[in-house]
Amino acid sequence: MALPIRTSGAGVELIKSFEGFRARATRLPDGSWIVGFGHTASAREGLRVTRADAELVLRHHDLKPIEDMISERVLTPLTQNEFDALVSFAFNIGPKAFLESNVLSLLNSGERLQAAEGMAAWRKARVDGEVRVVDALVRRRAAEKALFLEHPSGRIPVPGALLRPQFDPGAALAMARERAVVIEARTEDGRTSAAPPRPVSETAAQAAARAVGERMTKLLGDQPERAAPPEAADASVPTADEITRAVSALAEPDGAGEDRPDETVIEARPAPTEPVPSRAPPAAPPHQAPAAPEGRREILRPPALPPSRSNGLNGDISVMRWLPYALLSGLGLWGVFEGVRRTIVPAAQRLPASSSEAFVGPLLAFGSALLSVLAVYYLYRAITRQD
Secondary structure, rough: OOOOOOHHHHHHHHHHHHHHEEEEEEOOOOEEEEEEOOOOOOOOOEEEOOOHHHHHHHHHHHHHHHHHHHHHHOOOOOOOOHHHHHHHHHHOHHHHHHHHHHHHHHHHHHHHHHHHHHOOOOOOEEEOOOOEEEEEHHHHHHHHHHHHOOOOOOOOOOOOOOOOOOOOHHHHHHHOOOOOOOEEEEOOOEEEEEEEEEEEEEHHHHHHHHHHHHHHHHHHHHHOOOOOOOOOOOOOOOOOOHHHHHHOOOOOOOOOOOOOOOOOOOOOOOOOOOOOOOOOOOOOOOOOOOOOOOOEEEEOOOOOOOOOOOOOOOOOHHHHHHHHHHHHHHHHHHHHHHHHHHOOOOOOOOOOOHHHHHHHHHHHHHHHHHHHHHHHHHHHHHOOOOO
């Protein structure tokens, strides 16, 4: 009997990079606590862990039930890359959600490409009380999908001159119309919130010029920070005593962590203190962020797009998108009135006809009502641009 597959070093590094490291326990919005690399089972207030202990807990405690679940419930053979990607995916969305997802059913049906595409659907989360597309989840799903599709024997060379790609309208229609929200992580209180959007007066060119200027200020004006000594990598598999010590550290009153500020996976740098000149017109000068006090650090993030309105309406709706449904709904309403008129008008006032004409009015009214309801429904979907 073959030994069960375990998550490789590349898979663990992928999970660590997206989970982030917390040296001391942080309270989550639901009241629970998180510490290390996404550990919640025994996290509590005041607990501290070292990075080495947190990695041991992740490898041999948190990922173990996920690995056993995938080995038991996935019936098709998996490569190491596929297994690592599934472990990261299931660890992020949760075991129950993974068992109910179409990714598992597609895998067991042998549809590997469709299963990889199914991972991309798990890209939304609740931020500031609203379910939004989160850029960090989009990037994590993309990394997991790329790892899942990476063949162990290497990439197949397919030059464009041999197989020229063609446009796929189906894939274009499946592209998301929602704008992703940029998450600003605050590890000191465990909250996540959407980053504030840039001022409307700042154009994309001005934002790019300001970012380049800030980078040049950092390279030319600031002193280089001291490089932290690299951590010694474990050359061998950890012993049972090391694993026991790492898990036992979580049971101590205050833990055995390092006294240092929490780290996040978001890059940080000193905030600039001088405005950056821009080539923009004088009428619309680039926005200058207030200088941060000495010792504080500013979080780098891409320019946030303004969030879409809560009711889903868009100002760029083309006439050809909703006009046909509006015409059909009007035609349906006219048919309803005409059918009712034909039904209630006395037979003496109508032209002589066969006895079958008595059913024309009710049928016309019923069919027109059905047409009107369907047209109004699709008109609403076209206006609100719902998928």
